[in-house]
Amino acid sequence: MRTPIAYFLLLSGTLFALGTMGVLIRKNALLIFMSVELQLNAVNLALVAFSRLNGNLDGQVLAFFSMVVAAAEVVVGLAIIVAVYRRSQSVDVDEARSLRW
Amino acid sequence: MVSTLAAELAPLTDVSGILPLLWLVPLLPLVAAAVNLFLGKRLGRFAGWLAVAAVAASFLIALLAVRQLMGFSGEERLYVLHLFDWIAVGSFNVGVTLRLDALSATMILVVTGIGLLIHIYAIGYMHGDPRYGRFFAYMNLFVFFMLMLVLGANFLILYLGWEGVGMCSYLLIGFWFEKTLNANAAKKAFVTTRIGDTAMLIGIAMIVMKFGTLNFDVVFGTANSVLSKGAATTIALLLFAGAVGKSAQMPLHVWLPDAMAGPTPVSALIHAATMVTAGVYLVLRAHVLFEVSGVALVVVTVVGLITMLYAATCALGQDDLKRVLAYSTISQLGYMFIAAGLRAYALALFMLVAHAFYKGLMFLAAGSVMHGMHEETDMKQMGGLIRRMPLTGVTFLVGAVSLAAVPPFSGFFAKDAILEVANQTGHQWVYVLGTVGAVISAAYMGRLVFLTLFGRPRSEAAERAHESPLVMTVPLVLLALGAFALGLLIQRTPEGSFTQWIEPLLGAVPKGPLGLPTTIFIAIATVVSVGALAATWVIYASGRVDWMALRVRLASLQRLFERGWYIDDAYATVLVAPGKAAAAILAFRFDAGFIDGVVNSVGGGTRRLASVGRKIQTGYVRTYALALFVGAVGILVYVGLRL
Numbered sequence: 001m002r003t004p005i006a007y008f009l010l011l012s013g014t015l016f017a018l019g020t021m022g023v024l025i026r027k028n029a030l031l032i033f034m035s036v037e038l039q040l041n042a043v044n045l046a047l048v049a050f051s052r053l054n055g056n057l058d059g060q061v062l063a064f065f066s067m068v069v070a071a072a073e074v075v076v077g078l079a080i081i082v083a084v085y086r087r088s089q090s091v092d093v094d095e096a097r098s099l100r101w
Numbered sequence: 102m103v104s105t106l107a108a109e110l111a112p113l114t115d116v117s118g119i120l121p122l123l124w125l126v127p128l129l130p131l132v133a134a135a136v137n138l139f140l141g142k143r144l145g146r147f148a149g150w151l152a153v154a155a156v157a158a159s160f161l162i163a164l165l166a167v168r169q170l171m172g173f174s175g176e177e178r179l180y181v182l183h184l185f186d187w188i189a190v191g192s193f194n195v196g197v198t199l200r201l202d203a204l205s206a207t208m209i210l211v212v213t214g215i216g217l218l219i220h221i222y223a224i225g226y227m228h229g230d231p232r233y234g235r236f237f238a239y240m241n242l243f244v245f246f247m248l249m250l251v252l253g254a255n256f257l258i259l260y261l262g263w264e265g266v267g268m269c270s271y272l273l274i275g276f277w278f279e280k281t282l283n284a285n286a287a288k289k290a291f292v293t294t295r296i297g298d299t300a301m302l303i304g305i306a307m308i309v310m311k312f313g314t315l316n317f318d319v320v321f322g323t324a325n326s327v328l329s330k331g332a333a334t335t336i337a338l339l340l341f342a343g344a345v346g347k348s349a350q351m352p353l354h355v356w357l358p359d360a361m362a363g364p365t366p367v368s369a370l371i372h373a374a375t376m377v378t379a380g381v382y383l384v385l386r387a388h389v390l391f392e393v394s395g396v397a398l399v400v401v402t403v404v405g406l407i408t409m410l411y412a413a414t415c416a417l418g419q420d421d422l423k424r425v426l427a428y429s430t431i432s433q434l435g436y437m438f439i440a441a442g443l444r445a446y447a448l449a450l451f452m453l454v455a456h457a458f459y460k461g462l463m464f465l466a467a468g469s470v471m472h473g474m475h476e477e478t479d480m481k482q483m484g485g486l487i488r489r490m491p492l493t494g495v496t497f498l499v500g501a502v503s504l505a506a507v508p509p510f511s512g513f514f515a516k517d518a519i520l521e522v523a524n525q526t527g528h529q530w531v532y533v534l535g536t537v538g539a540v541i542s543a544a545y546m547g548r549l550v551f552l553t554l555f556g557r558p559r560s561e562a563a564e565r566a567h568e569s570p571l572v573m574t575v576p577l578v579l580l581a582l583g584a585f586a587l588g589l590l591i592q593r594t595p596e597g598s599f600t601q602w603i604e605p606l607l608g609a610v611p612k613g614p615l616g617l618p619t620t621i622f623i624a625i626a627t628v629v630s631v632g633a634l635a636a637t638w639v640i641y642a643s644g645r646v647d648w649m650a651l652r653v654r655l656a657s658l659q660r661l662f663e664r665g666w667y668i669d670d671a672y673a674t675v676l677v678a679p680g681k682a683a684a685a686i687l688a689f690r691f692d693a694g695f696i697d698g699v700v701n702s703v704g705g706g707t708r709r710l711a712s713v714g715r716k717i718q719t720g721y722v723r724t725y726a727l728a729l730f731v732g733a734v735g736i737l738v739y740v741g742l743r744l
Contacts, residue, residue, distance in 0.1 A: 020730060023723070023726050023730075024723050024726055024727055024730070025723070029722075032722070032726075093721075093722040093723075094721060094722075096722075097720030097721070099720070100718055100719070100720030
């Protein structure tokens with residue numbers, strides 16, 4: 001018997017909500033970053049589940065794209081965090097506000 | 102009566118020999134100019150000789166080319182050399198095309214021949230100048246543009262040369278730009294001639310509108326059928342306005358006397374022999390348009406006549422040697438325009454050539470005098486110079502006598518023939534006023550000669566004046582030979598007279614049944630010129646008249662003439678002062694107040710708006726993330742509700 005699609009979506013939604021929560025309440029840039037990754041993977045999970053439901057590979061292909069983009073984003077994002085750290089000896093996002101008026 | 106002869110000449114094709122090398126004539130001076138401009142400092146003294154060599158080679162090629170052209174019969178003397186297409190837009194095509202015919206052949210010989218002598222002279226005159234190389238670069242550049250002007254086979258090439266010589270004139274008048282006076286004179290010359298040039302450009306644009314082309318052949322060949330009388334008058338007068346500016350005719354003459362601030366070889370080459378005659382050349386070249394109009398020819402005559410008389414009186418009142426010659430040039434150009442207006446084109450051109458010789462000579466001689474007297478130009482400080490500087494003095498005298506139209510000097514043949522045409526064709530008013538002008542011309546020349554060359558030296562510098570070096574006096578002697586013999590030679594050359602040479606291109610000199618018998622006519626002309634010279638001798642050199650006292654008695658008249666009938670002053674009050682006032686209002690009220698005010702308030706408004714808007718940016722990442730999240734949810738809800 002196949003696992004119903006609702007379970008997958010429930011798990012995906014929970015993970016996404018956790019990720020969103022992490023982004024909104026965390027101060028550490030690295031943790032915010034990890035939360036963003038969590039959101040992305042939640043979406044990937046939903047995509048793969050839909051792929052299985054529909055019986056074609058469209059969703060899986062999209063999930064691969066999403067992973068590649070996520071990898072690229074990590075590269076840029078981590079580089080920025082390192083640069084910020086070198087500048088202010090901190091990865092607290094609340095302190096990085098020198099461009100504000 | 103309209104001459105369409107210009108169009109009937111079919112260009113020679115398949116010519117070998119020197120004619121296909123015609124492009125070298127303008128190119129050589131251009132190359133030398135470029136070399137002198139970039140390497141002039143390194144070349145040192147050789148800069149001058151390089152310039153001379155370029156003009157000499159160019160003269161030689163021109164001479165051989167003209168010789169070959171003369172080998173053909175009169176109706177065949179037209180050679181067109183197409184170099185390359187310049188502007189091609191649809192059916193409108195302008196090529197860089199050279200055209201050698203009797204008119205342009207005469208002009209290139211004058212430009213390169215007289216130009217060569219003046220270049221040689223300049224080696225001596227400009228010796229030791231800190232910008233020696235640059236001087237010759239400008240001079241060669243001028244020769245290039247002048248040759249393009251006269252050789253061009255369409256109006257655009259002509260215009261290119263026209264503006265080019267204007268630019269060189271500006272650069273050379275202001276050559277010693279450290280003196281404010283010279284820089285201002287250069288500016289004045291440029292701005293004044295631009296007034297005429299603008300009108301001329303409009304005329305050229307009208308030619309494009311009417312004919313769809315700028316080629317001389319097509320324009321002059323079809324002018325008779327294409328143009329109405331009114332259109333022809335408009336175009337001819339617009340072109341003539343350009344000629345008035347360039348040839349310093351009334352009312353745009355004011356720049357030429359001031360242009361004497363430039364080095365004297367420049368005055369000789371540009372402001373006597375060649376550039377200022379470009380206006381005459383233009384009228385001759387476009388004579389078909391003037392003839393279709395008819396009215397335009399009368400305007401040319403009247404402007405020439407007024408200018409001739411006006412400038413002659415002004416020349417009578419000048420104390421500065423070069424300013425006498427400048428006003429004299431304006432006056433002589435007036436004679437050329439009179440001849441052109443009477444349709445005696447060959448005579449206008451002959452006078453142009455003769456004038457190039459004797460006026461070029463007089464300027465160079467004046468330069469030699471200044472050289473010998475340490476840059477003194479006030480004639481009141483001179484006197485008796487013929488004993489101190491015999492070569493300069495004698496050649497100066499030849500030029501003056503020629504200009505005063507004493508037979509058999511070349512000036513006589515030119516002026517006499519023009520007045521004879523006026524007399525014969527029933528333009529008696531032109532004849533009478535022209536003769537009056539001849540009297541005044543002889544008088545100012547007599548005054549010039551007797552004040553400078555004869556009498557007692559009136560200053561220490563005059564007593565200690567010294568003759569100039571050979572490099573300066575040899576060109577003087579050659580020019581003097583030309584100024585003396587040209588009239589005799591050119592009337593009867595082996596190939597026929599000068600007028601026969603011009604006739605197939607510009608038409609015959611008009612003759613009429615009226616007029617005085619030739620002997621009486623010549624007698625009157627001789628008495629007029631010799632008499633006026635004799636009268637000035639009595640006043641200025643015989644010692645029997647105290648001319649200083651006379652001068653004081655007639656002070657107001659002398660001042661009127663010296664100030665050029667106060668025309669400059671009138672321009673200063675009527676045109677320049679209001680112009681300056683308007684410019685001040687625009688600059689300090691309109692621009693600084695209104696324009697800047699608008700710009701500044703736009704900037705200020707943006708800043709104020711931004712100071713409110715930027716408060717949104719808190720700088721907290723989570724605020725942005727929340728906004729992003731809320732926005733995404735909002736969109737989702739919106740999309741969900743629509744489904």
